[in-house]
Amino acid sequence: MIPACQNAGALLMVDLPGPVLDDDTREHLRRHAIRAVCLFRKNIENFAQLAQLTAELRLVMGPDALIAIDQEGGGVVRTTFFPFPPSAMSLGACGDPALAFEVGAATARGLASLGINWNFAPVLDVNSNPANPVIGDRAFGSDPQQVTPLALAWLSGSLSQGVAGCVKHFPGHGDTHLDSHLALPRVDKTRGQLENCEFMPFQRAVSEADVPAVMTAHIVYPALDETRPATLSERVLSGLLREAWNYGGVIITDSMGMKAIDDHFGRGEAAVMALAAGADMVMALGRRSAQEETLQTVERALAEGRIEQSDTRRSRLRALARRFPSEKRAYDGVQREQDARIMQAAWARGLTTYRDPQFPPPGASVTLVTLAEVPGEYVSEAGLSGAQLLRHLETLYDVRAHLVSGEVPVDWDALREERRPVILATTTRQRFPGWRRARPDLHLALWNPYAVLDVDAPALLSYGSRPEAVQAVLGYLRGEVAAGGRLPVLLETRSAEHPAQKP
CATH class of the missing domain: 3.40.50 (Rossmann fold)
Known part of the structure; x- marks a missing residue:
């Protein structure tokens, strides 16, 4: 039998069906020794309810719990009771790394007050395609030289308040005309083109900054791997990120329920492929049957030796949880009002x-x-x-x-x-x-x-x-x-070549 520390549940992140931790979900987490959960709007009603939910999750998942959320800013903010952070592109229009740091810190203070210890932000994608249907304002701009200092300042602000960040979507989702929630995009650029644009923020981040985690992109880059998207590619995750760039932090996949993966590879088998390629954790989000399928498939792969039972993987995930413990922190009215002023001023400066x-x-x-x-x-x-x-x-x-x-x-x-x-x-x-x-x-x-x-x-x-x-x-x-803002993107007409794909 596989030890609990090495079972499939320790390698998966799941989501919850609603705002309350019902008995069935509680038992599901315990039975599989799941240690990581991602929260969405469906799980959130108000501050008191969410604080209760995260407290219960900590009791069930233990001291190494990872409670994550997408709190990027702009249109990607799950809570409604904290001041809303400006979108990355609004901060790109400001062009001020000091302001980006303040916004990242203010965002993290709210999350930390709930015991949320992992934020899937900032976005390091360079939005170089005006027809991009899924990134857009989530990126800091279309110039990698501008994106990098702003994103890394935002990340530093989050870390300063004890909330882990996660740069995404490696190695770059900014030049797609398809949404990986709906289809499997390709980026047909040469290796040199990728190095000069998509790669630059990620490579600088992992070599120059404190980057606790990297999230992968469900995109095929033929210059790196002709058949497998980055999430499933050993050449990308192990060869490029781990070996060539010497990255030692956590690698987590984007949601495996997105059609780029689910429609082409299947949830369970794709999870095995991602872990074998070098990912440390798989986002097994969605209905319970899909979670169970992924758990069972990964469990078999571990038993058969198709996935290495890696102490290094286990230690990375444990180190992340212990460096950024899920502990509810004080967030008094004075600080909250100050953060509200930071957010309001930042939005205004981006106009x-x-x-x-x-x-x-x-x-x-x-x-x-x-x-x-x-x-x-x-x-x-x-x-x-x-x-x-x-x-x-x-x-x-x-x-x-x-x-x-x-x-x-x-x-x-x-x-x-x-x-x-x-x-x-x-x-x-x-x-x-x-x-x-x-x-x-x-x-x-x-x-x-x-x-x-x-x-x-x-x-x-x-x-x-x-x-x-x-x-x-x-x-x-x-x-x-x-x-006083300055347009942080180049206005081109490439959208005529690749019309935006509507969900």
């Missing part, structure tokens, strides 16, 4: 103008065109609804609103005949070709900065629509907040 927009003065009559609803999409939470945005703008203007779906045509000529300034607000990560027919007077780009390529109008960019971002936009429209 960026494009083609010198001139907005109507407060009290003017305007027409607003925007999406009625912005549902969540896999990793991202739901965005700002049209009704919510309308309520905000009504504090400034007399607004006539047209709330539409992304595919509903708008009669722009008729709108202009109303002789009211027309404001188009783009509030989603998706890009809609139909917006290229838009003829607004002004454009509020409240999520994806590349939306300015689709709308022929001057724009204000906020890189997100969290409450702090909206308040910064309203402050700008009132003339109280300057827009």
Whole structure:
């Protein structure tokens, strides 16, 4: 029989079905000696509930518990009761590593107050493809020389507050036109091209900085491995990251429930392939049957010797948990208010103008065109609804609103005949070709900065629509907040070659 310290459960991270640790899930964790859990919005109701859940998880999983979350900022924030961190791209527009450090630290203080000890952030991807459907504002920019210092400063801020970070998605998800949640992307670049762009932030991070963990990408890079995505490739994980770059921290896969893996390799067998390739931990997220399948397949592979029963792997995971223990920490009102000011100021500093927009003065009559609803999409939470945005703008203007779906045509000529300034607000990560027919007077780009390529109008960019971002936009429209950010991405037209894939 395989010792508990070496069984499959010790090598897997799972998720939970809801906000309460029910008896069946508790027994599942205990029976398989699972030591790692990832939390999502479905597990979170309020601070008191989440604090209770993490406390119960610590009791079940023991002193080496790893309680993880995706708390990147912008559209990828699971809690609703802490100040919202700006998106990475908003910080890229600020271009200030000291501010990135402060935001990383403030983000970590909230998580640490709950006993969450592992944050799957920051993103080190270089978003060099305007058609990228899954990274976008999650990246600090399109220039690796800019991405690296900002991301590493953010990471240092998190570590300073006792929360492990995890750089992702190695070796780079920034130049894909497919979402690995839905398909298996390829990046057909030469080794030299990869070294000059995708690799640069990761290589500098593991050689120059304190990087507790690296998350893999479910992407095929033919220059590295012609058939296997990075997550399953020994050439990438062991050959490049471990041996060539001498990385000694934890390697964890992205979710194996994503279609890039599940549809092409199968959950259980893919988990075996990832561990054999050099990963230390597999994200076995999803329904219980998928978790059980993965556990059983990995257990058999361990017994058969297909996966090395590695003391080194075990010691890496234990070291991570013991360096960053899951302990609830104080987070008083004074500190929380200070962190709220940090987040608000950071969002405001990222505001960026494009083609010198001139907005109507407060009290003017305007027409607003925007999406009625912005549902969540896999990793991202739901965005700002049209009704919510309308309520905000009504504090400034007399607004006539047209709330539409992304595919509903708008009669722009008729709108202009109303002789009211027309404001188009783009509030989603998706890009809609139909917006290229838009003829607004002004454009509020409240999520994806590349939306300015689709709308022929001057724009204000906020890189997100969290409450702090909206308040910064309203402050700008009132003339109280300057827009001092600089566009952190190159605006190209490659999106015509690879249209964004919609979920």
